[in-house]
Amino acid sequence: MGKLSVNYLGLALKSPLIVSSSRLTSTLGSIKEAEDSGAGAVVLKSLFEEQINQYINTMQPTHSYPEADDYTSFYIKSHSVEEYLTLIRRAKELISIPVIPSINCYTSEGWTGFAKNIQDAGADALEINVFFLPTDRKKSSAEAEKVYFDLIEKLKKTITIPVAIKIGYRFSNILYMIDQFYMRKVNGVVMFNRFYEPDIDINKLDIIPASIFSNENERRMVLRWIGMASAQDIKIDISASTGVHSGADAVRYLLAGANSVQVCSVLYDKGIPFLKKMNSQIETWMDNNGFASIGDFRGKLNYRNYKKPIVFERTQFMKYFSSED
Numbered sequence: 001m002g003k004l005s006v007n008y009l010g011l012a013l014k015s016p017l018i019v020s021s022s023r024l025t026s027t028l029g030s031i032k033e034a035e036d037s038g039a040g041a042v043v044l045k046s047l048f049e050e051q052i053n054q055y056i057n058t059m060q061p062t063h064s065y066p067e068a069d070d071y072t073s074f075y076i077k078s079h080s081v082e083e084y085l086t087l088i089r090r091a092k093e094l095i096s097i098p099v100i101p102s103i104n105c106y107t108s109e110g111w112t113g114f115a116k117n118i119q120d121a122g123a124d125a126l127e128i129n130v131f132f133l134p135t136d137r138k139k140s141s142a143e144a145e146k147v148y149f150d151l152i153e154k155l156k157k158t159i160t161i162p163v164a165i166k167i168g169y170r171f172s173n174i175l176y177m178i179d180q181f182y183m184r185k186v187n188g189v190v191m192f193n194r195f196y197e198p199d200i201d202i203n204k205l206d207i208i209p210a211s212i213f214s215n216e217n218e219r220r221m222v223l224r225w226i227g228m229a230s231a232q233d234i235k236i237d238i239s240a241s242t243g244v245h246s247g248a249d250a251v252r253y254l255l256a257g258a259n260s261v262q263v264c265s266v267l268y269d270k271g272i273p274f275l276k277k278m279n280s281q282i283e284t285w286m287d288n289n290g291f292a293s294i295g296d297f298r299g300k301l302n303y304r305n306y307k308k309p310i311v312f313e314r315t316q317f318m319k320y321f322s323s324e325d
């Protein structure tokens with residue numbers, strides 16, 4: 001393995017850069033391009049829990065005849081699930097880097113048994129992208145968190161390949177959640193997903209989608225939590241996601257303690273081959289700083305290793321409000 005090699009979810013990656021789940025990983029052509037451009041692994045575009053549940057229902061021989069329109073939608077959904085399994089099989093034949101399928105899910109009902117089909121198709125690991133927006137003010141955060149735990153427990157009973165959970169950062173206590181994932185034998189946590197958010201067009205007086213692509217400033221929401229999570233005394237891998245637009249950004253997350261770094265928006269902007277440049281930027285930085293391997297500097301600036309860990313805890317702008325510091 002070369003000097004950019006890392007271990008993530010027990011898989012040997014030749015680069016810490018992973019192309020994250022999106023349309024960029026939805027075809028064999030783009031997946032091959034990712035490998036040729038130096039990606040360490042690919043996370044396939046997500047399959048939705050609803051698609052899987054529809055698929056399971058259409059497979060039931062006792063199911064009553066659906067109406068024609070429903071039938072069409074059922075067919076399309078089952079078809080896309082079959083296509084997804086084919087994509088995994090073909091990707092495994094075509095490329096040698098790890099192939100990590102992804103499922104968007106928000107309940108533990110129905111779909112989890114299907115993960116076995118993904119494993120049987122040859123997946124190296126599974127990433128689950130779990131999120132549901134709490135919209136019920138009567139529902140406690142503990143109830144919401146339990147959904148994550150139930151789901152993981154069911155999944156871990158179904159499959160033996162490594163599981164990574166992709167989460168958002170809106171938890172009362174992220175470190176508690178990660179600890180609970182670890183206790184349930186989750187192998188990795190992807191920090192963090194970036195969600196569809198609404199915006200307002202004041203000229204049209206309408207709700208419009210906010211930009212789906214990230215910028216580098218969004219790193220600020222991620223760095224602290226990677227620095228804190230990687231310093232915990234637990235063996236759970238971390239994959240950074242959101243705001244990685246250059247090799248330097250990847251280095252920042254690795255210094256904070258990430259095991260791998262996922263890349264999406266910048267590749268929509270600059271094309272998948274930009275990964276080559278990012279890898280060479282990381283190598284140049286390592287050469288300039290005397291690091292022979294990623295392991296030599298990974299986590300060097302996390303909460304445990306940094307000389308003033310208090311900076312990770314600081315949330316208020318003391319410097320601007322007082323004469324001290």
Ligand SMILES: Cc1cc2nc3c(=O)[nH]c(=O)nc-3n(C[C@H](O)[C@H](O)[C@H](O)COP(=O)(O)O)c2cc1C
Nearest residue numbers: 020021022046129194212214241242243263264265
């Ligand atoms: C167009 C687009 C489609 C995406 N689709 C998915 C998806 O299907 N599943 C998923 O887990 N994340 C999806 N994401 C989120 C990305 O995988 C990634 O986590 C997010 O964009 C943050 O990374 P970035 O800052 O490098 O863009 C998508 C992002 C974009 C921009």
